[in-house]
Amino acid sequence: MVIIRRFILYFILIIFALFMLFPIYSMVTTAFKTMPEIVGSRLTPPTQLYLGAFKEAFDSIGRPLLNSVIITVPSALIGTFLGSITGYVFSKFRFWGSDALFILIVLGMYIPAQAVLLPVVKFSANVGIFNTYLGLILPMIAFSIPSATLFFRNFYMNVPTEMIESARVDGCGIPGIYRRIILPLSGITFAVSVMINFTWIWNSFLWGLVLTQGPAVQPVMVAVNNLHGTYVAMWNVQMAGSLMAALPMVVIYAYFGKYITRGVLAQRK
Amino acid sequence: MSKVTLNGLTKRFGKVEAVKNVTLKIRDGEFVALLGPSGCGKTTILRCIAGLEKPDEGDIYIGDKMVTRLSPPDRNVSMVFQSYALYPHMTAFDNIAFPLWIRKRPRDEIREKVKKTAEILEISEFLNRKPGELSGGQCQRVALGRAIIRNPAVFLLDEPLANLDAKLRISARGELKRLQKQLGATMIFVTHDQVEAMTMAERIAVMNNGVIEQFGSTDEIYQQPANMFVSGFIGTPAMNLIKCSLVERGGSISLILDTNTLPVPDSIGRALIEKIKSSDMVFGIRPEDISIHEKNKPNSYKTKVYVVEPLGNEKLVTVEMGNTYSKVRTRLDFKQEIGENAWVDFDWNRAYFFDKRTGKVIMHGLNKSANRR
Amino acid sequence: MDRKTKIFIFLFLLPAVVGLGLYAYYFSGWNLSISMTNARSLIFPAEFIGLGNYERFLGDSVFITVVKNTAIFTVLFMGGTLLLGLLLAILIDQGIKGEGLYKVIILIPMAMPMVISGVLWSWMFSPRMGVINSLLRVLHLDFLTQPWITSTSQALLCVIIAYIWVFTGFVALLYLANIRSLPNEQSESARVDGASKFQLYWRVIIPQLRPATVMAFAVLFLNSLVAFDLVWTLTMGGPAGSSELLGTLMYKQTFQWNYFGYGAAIAQIMFIISMVVMVPYLYRSIRRR
Numbered sequence: 001m002v003i004i005r006r007f008i009l010y011f012i013l014i015i016f017a018l019f020m021l022f023p024i025y026s027m028v029t030t031a032f033k034t035m036p037e038i039v040g041s042r043l044t045p046p047t048q049l050y051l052g053a054f055k056e057a058f059d060s061i062g063r064p065l066l067n068s069v070i071i072t073v074p075s076a077l078i079g080t081f082l083g084s085i086t087g088y089v090f091s092k093f094r095f096w097g098s099d100a101l102f103i104l105i106v107l108g109m110y111i112p113a114q115a116v117l118l119p120v121v122k123f124s125a126n127v128g129i130f131n132t133y134l135g136l137i138l139p140m141i142a143f144s145i146p147s148a149t150l151f152f153r154n155f156y157m158n159v160p161t162e163m164i165e166s167a168r169v170d171g172c173g174i175p176g177i178y179r180r181i182i183l184p185l186s187g188i189t190f191a192v193s194v195m196i197n198f199t200w201i202w203n204s205f206l207w208g209l210v211l212t213q214g215p216a217v218q219p220v221m222v223a224v225n226n227l228h229g230t231y232v233a234m235w236n237v238q239m240a241g242s243l244m245a246a247l248p249m250v251v252i253y254a255y256f257g258k259y260i261t262r263g264v265l266a267q268r269k
Numbered sequence: 270m271s272k273v274t275l276n277g278l279t280k281r282f283g284k285v286e287a288v289k290n291v292t293l294k295i296r297d298g299e300f301v302a303l304l305g306p307s308g309c310g311k312t313t314i315l316r317c318i319a320g321l322e323k324p325d326e327g328d329i330y331i332g333d334k335m336v337t338r339l340s341p342p343d344r345n346v347s348m349v350f351q352s353y354a355l356y357p358h359m360t361a362f363d364n365i366a367f368p369l370w371i372r373k374r375p376r377d378e379i380r381e382k383v384k385k386t387a388e389i390l391e392i393s394e395f396l397n398r399k400p401g402e403l404s405g406g407q408c409q410r411v412a413l414g415r416a417i418i419r420n421p422a423v424f425l426l427d428e429p430l431a432n433l434d435a436k437l438r439i440s441a442r443g444e445l446k447r448l449q450k451q452l453g454a455t456m457i458f459v460t461h462d463q464v465e466a467m468t469m470a471e472r473i474a475v476m477n478n479g480v481i482e483q484f485g486s487t488d489e490i491y492q493q494p495a496n497m498f499v500s501g502f503i504g505t506p507a508m509n510l511i512k513c514s515l516v517e518r519g520g521s522i523s524l525i526l527d528t529n530t531l532p533v534p535d536s537i538g539r540a541l542i543e544k545i546k547s548s549d550m551v552f553g554i555r556p557e558d559i560s561i562h563e564k565n566k567p568n569s570y571k572t573k574v575y576v577v578e579p580l581g582n583e584k585l586v587t588v589e590m591g592n593t594y595s596k597v598r599t600r601l602d603f604k605q606e607i608g609e610n611a612w613v614d615f616d617w618n619r620a621y622f623f624d625k626r627t628g629k630v631i632m633h634g635l636n637k638s639a640n641r642r
Numbered sequence: 643m644d645r646k647t648k649i650f651i652f653l654f655l656l657p658a659v660v661g662l663g664l665y666a667y668y669f670s671g672w673n674l675s676i677s678m679t680n681a682r683s684l685i686f687p688a689e690f691i692g693l694g695n696y697e698r699f700l701g702d703s704v705f706i707t708v709v710k711n712t713a714i715f716t717v718l719f720m721g722g723t724l725l726l727g728l729l730l731a732i733l734i735d736q737g738i739k740g741e742g743l744y745k746v747i748i749l750i751p752m753a754m755p756m757v758i759s760g761v762l763w764s765w766m767f768s769p770r771m772g773v774i775n776s777l778l779r780v781l782h783l784d785f786l787t788q789p790w791i792t793s794t795s796q797a798l799l800c801v802i803i804a805y806i807w808v809f810t811g812f813v814a815l816l817y818l819a820n821i822r823s824l825p826n827e828q829s830e831s832a833r834v835d836g837a838s839k840f841q842l843y844w845r846v847i848i849p850q851l852r853p854a855t856v857m858a859f860a861v862l863f864l865n866s867l868v869a870f871d872l873v874w875t876l877t878m879g880g881p882a883g884s885s886e887l888l889g890t891l892m893y894k895q896t897f898q899w900n901y902f903g904y905g906a907a908i909a910q911i912m913f914i915i916s917m918v919v920m921v922p923y924l925y926r927s928i929r930r931r
């Protein structure tokens with residue numbers, strides 16, 4: 001009886017795992033196949049490691065990959081830093097309107113991108129940052145702040161206030177306390193927040209779609225979408241491009257998955 | 270080192286008046302305890318002195334300088350928090366060095382001073398460990414080290430021994446007292462443990478409900494409590510406080526407790542009568558100032574044993590007289606058991622009489638005119 | 643607080659306030675004003691037409707389609723994901739070998755960028771070459787092969803399946819964390835009382851999973867409201883508007899057909915829905931701390 005139960009349990013779990021993994025398996029195998037091979041069979045693994053599709057995909061998304069790095073890294077770092085100082089203030093200081101201001105900042109998380117997209121395009125065009133890295137980095141930073149602020153505030157709430165007061169009596173000012181006490185204590189939290197921001201910025205599509213034109217600044221998700229549109233029947237090229245664009249995420253989740261889920265459990269963009 | 274003066278200090282949290290019009294003059298180099306029950310405002314006073322709270326009224330002087338409006342870093346005080354508030358990411362060395370480090374003192378000087386401080390506190394072996402790897406007692410000493418390294422004008426300690434286990438706490442009392450003498454420092458510490466206050470401090474400020482009930486030397490607080498609150502708070506077990514009224518009948522003076530009559534020696538009775546306005550009062554006597562006998566003796570008073578608690582070298586007996594219960598400290602060879610009779614008499618020279626309404630002391634036997642206020 | 647402290651608090655808050663003030667609040671206000679004009683270009687001035695765009699949207703034939711699609715999508719996607727996620731969490735909670743690895747596996751879809759999930763599922767659902775139909779043919783189940791994303795009756799379903807694929811593992815981990823946070827004594831005491839596994843979950847555990855459900859609901863709702871990336875790469879809202887949602891419609895109206903005012907009005911409706919649902923949620927979750 002117990003054995004049958006266990007068998008059913010594992011059987012269902014394996015079905016779920018197959019459901020989750022099958023599209024990934026298909027992406028990886030298809031990327032290494034030639035088109036004739038794909039026409040022959042979509043399900044079997046490749047018979048050789050054909051890299052032609054990667055080369056072809058890279059011609060289209062190589063530059064956008066670099067663009068994405070240039071956009072994502074500073075946005076994620078600066079967004080996290082700003083979230084951290086904002087969260088620090090809201091966790092340890094109360095002043096007139098602090099609750100309302102905190103809610104307004106965190107609420108930014110729930111403003112659909114669509115609701116500001118058109119004004120952002122107009123504004124960027126007006127001030128001459130349309131189709132530039134800066135034009136994408138600025139909104140990415142701004143929209144990283146709400147969730148990072150909430151994340152850090154919740155973390156800093158657990159830092160004993162006595163510790164901060166002690167530093168105060170010992171002669172530290174507000175920035176000194178941040179730099180010498182708060183920041184060194186934030187290690188993992190800081191890393192997790194950077195990764196969470198990195199993830200959503202890297203994965204974001206709509207912003208790049210409306211704020212860039214042509215491959216010079218275009219982020220990689222837009223390029224993958226274009227690949228999808230241009231190499232319509234060339235599934236191996238599409239899959240190779242997708243694989244390359246998804247790789248940073250896979251790496252991040254492999255290393256930080258545990259922490260990220262913990263953090264993501266708190267909020268998700 | 271400096272004297273500390275609080276002048277009409279008041280602090281409110283919304284509707285709660287945590288500290289009410291407190292005036293306190295602490296001398297240079299003095300070791301003072303703020304003693305009182307939980308929530309009476311001890312921590313609040315300490316935090317006001319440190320500059321962590323802004324008083325609503327009144328002024329604070331450190332030395333001759335008014336510091337009421339200065340921010341904590343500018344007051345030259347050190348504070349040891351109840352939780353110690355050590356920085357978990359720094360070693361003991363860095364924790365102790367922190368106040369010098371942020372003042373950008375030269376590295377050699379810092380190393381030298383930390384070394385010396387660690388020697389005084391006997392924690393030289395632990396300097397490379399982080400707080401997580403230290404015991405409670407070691408953490409406490411690191412926190413002290415962080416406070417003394419700066420040589421501040423005043424030390425503020427909030428329940429510095431509360432987080433130690435019972436045995437360590439007793440040895441730490443002595444060490445802290447010795448350290449204070451060695452440094453000659455002005456130290457103000459908060460505690461709700463009267464034994465701790467009595468054993469360590471030179472003077473004690475007994476607080477209740479945001480006001481200072483009495484400020485005096487340990488002897489004064491014990492021998493000449495200003496009111497019922499102080500007398501009930503000091504001593505283990507505390508003074509027996511018995512509601513009674515004073516009557517003069519046929520030339521002899523007695524206390525009436527419920528339906529029982531207790532004759533009072535003439536000299537004391539006469540002095541009392543001169544001072545009272547109403548005959549209702551509270552009679553106070555410490556457990557050690559009552560003697561208890563197994564047999565009736567002249568001038569003693571019959572009671573019933575309610576409970577007996579042996580304490581190793583002595584016994585604590587609770588006796589029932591009418592509806593009131595009193596604790597009595599006695600020898601180990603006292604034999605009566607629960608429910609049996611016992612006879613008590615009082616050392617009238619050590620009796621206290623309080624005004625029932627105001628709680629203030631009317632007089633006590635030791636000094637028949639001891640109406641301090 | 644002393645002056646220095648006030649100055650630093652001001653400085654520390656300045657970037658967040660300026661950044662969000664501009665990008666979140668000023669621009670959404672601007673969007674509201676665009677939504678009340680008949681703007682068709684970034685340069686030429688437009689006329690104020692009040693609620694004209696909103697009226698037009700409500701009377702538009704596409705409105706019915708979008709409402710219908712959104713309703714189907716939201717209900718099936720959220721319901722399916724919550725149920726499957728809960729089931730998966732309970733199964734994992736039974737104590738399985740390799741739990742750590744299994745958790746990583748079920749979270750992979752969430753790690754995938756939505757655009758790439760869209761590309762992947764369009765490969766899965768491609769009617770002729772596609773993987774699913776190939777699989778069915780290999781299994782000699784030819785009669786089960788479907789037109790999938792090329793069919794007006796199935797395209798939305800394909801989007802829903804892809805979305806369920808993305809979020810199920812995440813929701814399962816949410817539920818699992820909630821289950822694990824319940825005190826062990828509860829299930830032990832229930833066992834002592836003679837409750838079966840089913841009764842244990844049904845009567846004791848599931849009623850206590852409100853926190854995870856509320857959180858999952860918030861995440862899934864927000865994602866279904868603003869859904870765009872995956873839908874765009876998978877079906878582009880087609881064929882013939884059969885998988886059109888607010889996000890795709892807004893994009894087409896605004897950036898493909900240059901009906902700026904009309905697109906802004908649709909975006910504004912998304913904004914309002916989001917606020918109406920999320921503000922109470924946010925208020926609750928902050929108050930609780």
Ligand SMILES: Nc1ncnc2c1ncn2[C@@H]1O[C@H](COP(=O)(O)OP(=O)(O)OP(=O)(O)O)[C@@H](O)[C@H]1O
Pocket residue numbers: 282285286287305306307308309310311312313314461
């Ligand atoms: N930050 C605050 N906000 C509101 N009320 C406060 C605050 N700090 C203290 N109080 C109130 O002020 C009163 C005095 O508090 P305080 O902390 O000074 O007491 P304490 O004597 O140190 O007590 P304990 O022995 O429990 O530490 C209490 O009634 C407390 O509830």
Ligand SMILES: [Mg+2]
Pocket residue numbers: 311312313427
């Ligand atoms: Mg206290």
